[in-house]
Amino acid sequence: MTGLVVLLAVLTGATIAGLLWRRRDGRIRAVAADGGDILDPALLARLGVDAAAAPVTMVHFSSAFCQPCRVTRRVIGEVAALLPAVRHVEVDAESHLDDVRALRIMRTPTVLVIDRSGRVVKRASGAPRKADVVAAVAPLLVAA
């Protein structure tokens, strides 16, 4: 009898936790109502990002042994192939630890959506869904 109670409690608790996690993971959120900070050009250069080269640059921070990073790489790659105005830059987090810390990046994959002026407009922690990525960049393409 105890076993059944424990089983139900575990399944209920884990389901709630899982649903909460799934809502947050990969969600692309706007950085602030008027956008985030304009990043230091030197930092962008270190990461291999040329913001002015495209209306939208998606900077994907990844690391080794990271399976969601592979999903992210594929998803962003597909969006970049679909929308020429979107650039895709992948950065190895482990080789840029200082910059990663400065950008408050806590885990991989983390994706920063950067506009032409080098401003961080949106960010996502965890692998974003393709439809969400397209929805996130669309307003920037219209405004650019």
Add this chain to the structure above:
Amino acid sequence: MDIDPRGPRFAAAVTTVVLALVLLTGSWPLLAAQALVFALSAANLRWSPYGWLYRTLAVPRLGPPAELEPSAPPRFAQGVGFAFAAIGVVGYLAGATALGTTATALALAAAFLNAAFGLCLGCELYLWIRRIVPPRTTTAPIND
């Protein structure tokens, strides 16, 4: 080595059922058998009986995976599962049923989260440890 990421999720689903049965029956031999499966998988994913089931039954019916994942994090996660299962067996054998039940419940929660939501807690732990203790040899390339 790279693997089909759906394999570990399938294995997690089987593990969830097995551990649920352990909770319902309090059967330490069943838990010990699961501990053995954990140990085999941690050593080499090819040795996992659940992986064998996946390859034999599921793969012929599914298409190829969208991307592969590195095998080190799932193997580590199986090792963590083994630790919990081993503690559980010791608990049941020593008459400390609460310990046995708790250890089983925790392993079940992790397996369920993996199976239902694709959230591999052991994998996250592996990545976290790698961040704290970088390997002494060269890190794996970004395309790992």
